[in-house]
Amino acid sequence: MKVLFYIAALLAGAALSVEGALYAILGESIGKLESSLYNFVVGTIILGIALLFWGKGTLSYTVKAPKWQLTGGLLGIIYLTVLVIGIPLIGVGLAMSSVVVGQLVMSMIIEHKGWLGSPMVKVRPEKIIAVFLMLVSIFLIY
Template sequence: MKNYFYLLSLVAGIAVAVQTGVNTQLRNDTNSPVFTALISFAIGTVALTIIYFSFFKVTPVFPAGFEFTWWKFTGGLLGALYVTAIVIAAPRIGVANALGFIVAGQFVSAVIIDHFGLLGMPVNPISWWRVLGIVILICGVYLIQKK
């Protein structure tokens, strides 16, 4: 079952690279990175609405005792930042360079989140192997930039 999650993650990574190219072309047509992100999120919202109401029959409710914590609702804002930034950066530095820096940023922040158990995630302490992995990743990003 664990292999399924690795495969799912790989497919999501492929989707991010394809999404970058698609959204960059849309940005070329709209001439606006923010409007491009708006279109992307609107279509995603419609798709998720159709999927939700087609396959899930449970009415979503906040459970008893739910505590409103503002940062739990910032995922959409962070996604908007990502989509807008990538459609600005990719045409100027290339998809591989843009995604390389994004992945490096994701890994560095993920290791920090894991190490401290931030955002309610389980603690997974930093190790020399993880540090080495980040160093190798950053070297890879550097090499990808070379012509």
């Protein structure tokens, strides 16, 4: 079962690269911020429809939830907008490689510290070497 998740995660990563490239092109046509807005409007409509049929949560809890838990939306906007602006400047490969390295570093810190409800996982030397090699790959791509 884990193998299916790994495959799904790889496909999702591939989809993010395609998405970033598509929205960078759209940003050149309609504007960078407008491209990001389009992404979130379309996503909101699709998720709203899906929620009508399959939603099982309590969306009204949003007003009661701790405000720090709601910052994911802001982070998503920053992520996509940086890609829309950055991909035409540095390319899809370098932008996505940089994103992956940033994700790896932050995920290692979150797990090492046990932040955000994550189980504590100590950083092993192999992980540090892997991140270092990915940083080297960014410089080689550049």
